[in-house]
Amino acid sequence: MAAGPVRISFGRRALAFALAISLAGCATLERQGELPQQGPAIPPAAPRTVGVDALTTAEHKKLVAQFGGEYHWPAAESYLNAILVKLAAASDVPTTPYRVTILNTPVVNAFALPSGNLYISRGLLALANDSAEVAAVMAHEIGHVTARHAAARAEQEKRAALIASAATVIQSRQKGEEVENTQRLSFASFSRQQEIEADRIGVNVIARAGYDPYGAARFLASLGRSTALRAELLGQKTKDKPDILATHPSTPERIAQATQTARQISAPGIGASDRAGYLAAIDGMNFGEDPSEGIVRGRKFLQPRLRFAFSAPEGFVLDNTPRALLGRAPGGVEAVRVDSVPDNAGGPLENYLASGWLDGLLRSSIQTGQVNGMPAAFGTARAGEWNFRVAVVRKDGDIYRLLFAARALDDATLAKFDQSIQSFRQLTDEEAAKVKPLKLQIIKAGLTDNVDSFARRMATVDRPLDIFLLLNGLSHGASLKYGEAYKIVVDQ
DSSP states (O other): OOOOOOOOTTOOSOOOOHHHHHHHSOOOOSOOOOOOSSOOOOOSSOOOOOOHHHHTOHHHHHHHHHTTOBOOOHHHHHHHHHHHHHHHHHSSSTTSOOEEEEESOSSOOEEEOTTSEEEEEHHHHHHOOSHHHHHHHHHHHHHHHHTTHHHHHHHHHHHHHHHHHHHHHHTOHHHHHHHHHHHHHHHHHHHHHHHHHHHHHHHHHHHHTTBOTTHHHHHHHHHHHHHHHHHHHTTOOOOSSOOTTOSSOOHHHHHHHHHHHHHHHOOTTOSBOOHHHHHHHHTTOEESOOGGGOEEETTEEEETTTTEEEEOOTTOEEEEOSSOEEEEOGGGSEEEEEEEEEOOSOOOHHHHHTSSSSTTBOGGGOEEEEETTEEEEEEEEEETTEEEEEEEEEETTEEEEEEEEESOOOHHHHHHHHHHHTTOEEOOHHHHHTOOOEEEEEEEOOTTOOHHHHHTTOOOSSOHHHHHHHHTTOOTTOOOOTTOEEEEEEOO
8 A cells, every 4th residue: 555645734743853863862972981979069150041042943943843832831831940940050061051842742752952952742741740750851851962962863864864865876775775774773772872871861960950860760660651551552562672773772771770870879768859849830731632633532533623523433542643543443453544635636536546546446446425515435445465445535625535444344344434434524613612632630639539539530531540540650559648649631
């Protein structure tokens, strides 16, 4: 199955473009010496934490746009800035101007530009549980900046791209790909070393700034659980071992290294963590997807900005990715993809369906009709062991493509897919206005509360207990402490 260029007008979140890769992953070690267990005292003059010039750079604007824009929550921004002042002063290069930006994406992510611009997603803020954990994330990124990892990565990737391009032109495309893969191996090797170095730098920085050095290991543990739960919800397998081309070391490896570094500094329980203050700062923040990018509610997808709704077949799990809405049935035996392309030609939809963007199309299967009053064309395709049911629907200057896959396309499966196709419909203005984001709410445990009672208050459709435990850094079987604050997810 092959498709032409795809424009997903309802999914502009978090594109994995080269700039982001050069920020989160890194390339060459410029220094490999061991950090001292106790660093120098914080200099008396606090550094600037806003770099005016950096704010106007094309890199900053492009990055923010690709990750859903900036998310403004004054309490959280003020809290992060206060942490950043302390971290910058405790860093190896305290004169570097830093600024932190919250990105409007539920994806758990953080990275930095060489200029000192730090970026933290609101998904990451929802996962963190105290000031030491979020300080550890920020200090890790400061470690990348002070060790010049991002600058080195960007330069090496630029050089590799030129080499691969030259090899492609002079010899062959295959040779160019071989050169590129060789460079990727080099980058991945350096990157794993650099991630460990940035973790080590970060733990020392947060300790010098007065935070609990074990916050890094705690957050990494939550990150590992988050990755595993997401994979489980999507019916995917997690990798116990890092891919040879992975840009980061495995999470267990990072946890062990961070814990070892923290032990060299102090015993557990020393240093600030301020759980109550941190939770108060994120109370009321949006949780999950931004409605402008579309939201998933169980097997339903709502896109208020583009005014449409779609329901996947029973049992499917949906994932709103930057390029398409994807769905999987349990066991991965069936799948669905919904995306859109501009309706440039404006001709008959049956002509578009047969225009070659879908390999294996059975032309004799093409039919025309409507989907809830919108012009549509339908067909089936076969490629290898998979059979496909496809529909294209014209709406507001775009062609929406609904592609279903199954090993066997029997009558029952075909009817199920066709029912899902017919669920694609326009949203009214009133319906669109009612689509609101979920919110984080901080509540204190009462005398009779337990994890089950709090899980029942969660507005998440799938696995509310597991998500409640994850968000609060709790394990199965944990008890709530009377009067302590916890995160839940609620509808507005």
